[in-house]
Every structure is written in C-alpha cells, then in structure tokens.
Amino acid sequence: MSPPTEEQCEQARQVLLEHAKADLDSMRTPGVADKMLSSASDFTRPGVEYVLRNAFDGIWSREGLEKKYRSLVVISILASSGKTAQLKSHVGMGLSNGLTEVEI
Known part of the structure; x- marks a missing residue:
C-alpha cells in the first residue's frame, strides 16, 4: 500500500x-x-x-466521558486558574452540553 x-x-x-x-x-x-x-x-x-x-x-x-462532564472539567480548570476570559464561553458550552446551573 x-x-x-x-x-x-x-x-x-x-x-x-x-x-x-x-x-x-x-x-x-x-x-x-x-x-x-x-x-x-x-x-x-x-x-x-x-x-x-x-x-x-x-x-x-x-468516547468514554459525556460532553457535560468534559465541560465540567474545563470549567473547573479555567475557574481555578483565573482564566475568566475563556470561562464565560465554556460555561455556555457546558449548559449546551447538558450541565445545569447548580452543577456548574
């Protein structure tokens, strides 16, 4: 080949x-x-x-992890490292991926 x-x-x-x-x-x-x-x-x-x-x-x-949980990981990393510019976008993505406001 x-x-x-x-x-x-x-x-x-x-x-x-x-x-x-x-x-x-x-x-x-x-x-x-x-x-x-x-x-x-x-x-x-x-x-x-x-x-x-x-x-x-x-x-x-x-495969292996639902998108909502991937979002939760990204949101956690951004919040804990003070990356507020990207945080707003990823919170919106997390909501679209099935996270609730309480989960976030």
Whole structure:
C-alpha cells in the first residue's frame, strides 16, 4: 500500500475540519467555527484549523466521558486558574452540553 498523496491528506483534513465545525456549532452559537476561520489571517488559519480539528473532532468527540462532564472539567480548570476570559464561553458550552446551573 502506498502512502497517501498530499491531495488525499488535504481531503482528510477537510473532512475532519467539517466534523469539528459541526461539533463546536452544536455546543455554541451555530456559525462560531466559520467566524473563527473567517477572522483568521493567512498566517493564523492553519493554527485555527489545527485547534478545531484536534479539540473538537478529537478530544470533545472521543468516547468514554459525556460532553457535560468534559465541560465540567474545563470549567473547573479555567475557574481555578483565573482564566475568566475563556470561562464565560465554556460555561455556555457546558449548559449546551447538558450541565445545569447548580452543577456548574
């Protein structure tokens, strides 16, 4: 079996990116992933795509832990480390993922 071509690799990256965008949009306001990508520069776009693919089609989509509990872990880490800028966003995602205000 020969290694994949660059075109095949790019097609695979695009499929993963579309899955990631759908996953993020299900947890946040629809279109947020497209907004992130459209506001990225030519320099930062590969990094944004990497983060989307790995965080949302990778970590957030893995089996083994419900999304609401993943959210609770992230919220706990952000709150305990004083990362208030990201906290608001992740609280909203946690609510979308099934956490209640009492649980948060």
